Amino acid sequence: MKLTLKMKMRSLTRNKEWMLEQSMEEFKSCVNDWLNAIAQLREKPNRGNLHRFAYKRIRSEHPQLHSNVVQDAMNLAIEIYRSWLKKGGSFPEFHSDVIYFKGVDVKIENNGLVVPLMGERVYLPLYVPKKFKKYLQHKHGRVAIKRIGKDWYAFVSINVPEKEPIKPIGTIGVDLGYYNLLVASDEKGREVMRVQGDVLIKHKEHLERLTARRQQRLMKRFGTYAKTNHKDRKFVDDLNHKIAKELVLKAKQLNRAIVLEKLKGLKGQKRSKRLRKILHRWSYADLVAKIVYKARLHGVPVIFVSPRGTSKTCSNCGYYVKGFKNERVFRCPKCGFQLDRDLNAARNIAKRAFLPAVNGEASSPQRR
Ligand SMILES: [Zn+2]
Known part of the structure; x- marks a missing residue:
């Protein structure tokens, strides 16, 4: 590459x-x-x-x-x-x-x-x-x-010559959000990695305080305000680098492919509120790009799957919970299964990927 x-x-x-x-x-x-x-x-x-x-x-x-x-x-x-x-x-x-x-x-x-x-x-x-x-x-x-x-x-x-791709024994599903920037799970619901969103919030608050002080000074001296966006961008860039690196190295270590939600290709379908929120507030696309690029360097396969219903589906029995809203814990009314909502979504994403090595050559990719 x-x-x-x-x-x-x-x-x-x-x-x-x-x-x-x-x-x-x-x-x-x-x-x-x-x-x-x-x-x-x-x-x-x-x-x-x-x-x-x-x-x-x-x-x-x-x-x-x-x-x-x-x-x-x-x-x-x-x-x-x-x-x-x-x-x-x-x-x-x-x-x-x-x-x-x-x-x-x-x-x-x-x-x-x-x-x-x-x-x-x-x-x-x-x-x-x-x-x-x-x-x-x-x-x-x-x-x-x-x-x-x-x-x-x-x-x-x-x-740069790409590394010989690993032959994955399974998948790691990645759920990206704002409350949790990232939650990664294998297909059994075992948590692989979690990055809480408050790093971003804390940093934003810290910056806002700094900026407010700076703005006051500038206002006094020059009677004008200044913009400070670059610091924000640099912070997010560094953060995304670290997150992507950790995820890719974990996937390599565990010998698993990375599964991400596909944001494009959902033609004629509205993006869910959840996704819109992420896309708006945080450079989600940048993190995805960094994951894809680091994975290629390390020979870790990346699979994209449809994001439809990943957070409203029970990762245990597959039941679709129509009315599921913003609770932190997913509870399945059908089988009684309970799991942290983002971990449940990540597990669904992990299960949604088609892996010949795991699912067998004969079966067809799971579609929803
Ligand atoms: Zn269930």
């Missing part, structure tokens, strides 16, 4: 920074030259006809750029043009502070990159987080260097 590693550049010598700036400006004008060429081409541009039409000229106008960078500029121009065709508006111009390099033109060594800039090979030192080191041993692809504010960043795409 492909990963993109974002790494901050260490401070550069003035000369290197100048070379980078010059190259980036050059790249910008090169992309715009390609866009102008597309405007003159009078047929739909592709890598073949556009190259034949203008490569020689544009190449000679940008002698400082590596030939592969000139070609990458062309590919980018085609992409920009195509998205403009869809979106419309005035003819596109390229302004981004970025330059791309092909993987073969970049060497990764000594915690840095060696890239071709203005006819030289230039070493650019990076801050490489410890957890990235193992990824950097694999083959890298395209590299982008961007300027964000005053800082420079490298975006290195890496092809």
Whole structure:
């Protein structure tokens, strides 16, 4: 699978920074030259006809750029043009502070990159987080260097070989909510993991207090308010990382596939109030994405199932309790079974997945 590693550049010598700036400006004008060429081409541009039409000229106008960078500029121009065709508006111009390099033109060594800039090979030192080191041993692809504010960043795409997938002996159903962010259960109703939602509430309250104080100060000094959303996002991002990691490692340890509720694909059906609430308040989709991605890295299968009725169905006898509302404990009027409501839902989710290794090849996937 492909990963993109974002790494901050260490401070550069003035000369290197100048070379980078010059190259980036050059790249910008090169992309715009390609866009102008597309405007003159009078047929739909592709890598073949556009190259034949203008490569020689544009190449000679940008002698400082590596030939592969000139070609990458062309590919980018085609992409920009195509998205403009869809979106419309005035003819596109390229302004981004970025330059791309092909993987073969970049060497990764000594915690840095060696890239071709203005006819030289230039070493650019990076801050490489410890957890990235193992990824950097694999083959890298395209590299982008961007300027964000005053800082420079490298975006290195890496092809990481996926782990041999495990052969699961069972499933772990995952119920995501707000009261409990996550409750995971096996198909027998044994709790595997639980993350209570109050971490989020506590953090929100903490932030609100901080913000209120800050707002008061700002109001006094400048007569205005400020927004503080990024802290929230960072916290949720870190939290989701931790939750996803723990879940995937547990699944791997227990040799089980992860089962999640599918939120899309429920066409023509209203999302339940419960799901709407989650989707609204907390980046549910982000957690799901992180679980899926970490599971792939660790060879843990992920199965999506329909969310219909998972919290209103008895995980013991399958009875659907129509009037079940927001009580914390699920009680089945038919068989008398009782279980924490989220654990009951998680167990239903675990049972809903079809696993050939468990259910046998002959049986068909359970549908509801
Ligand atoms: Zn029951």
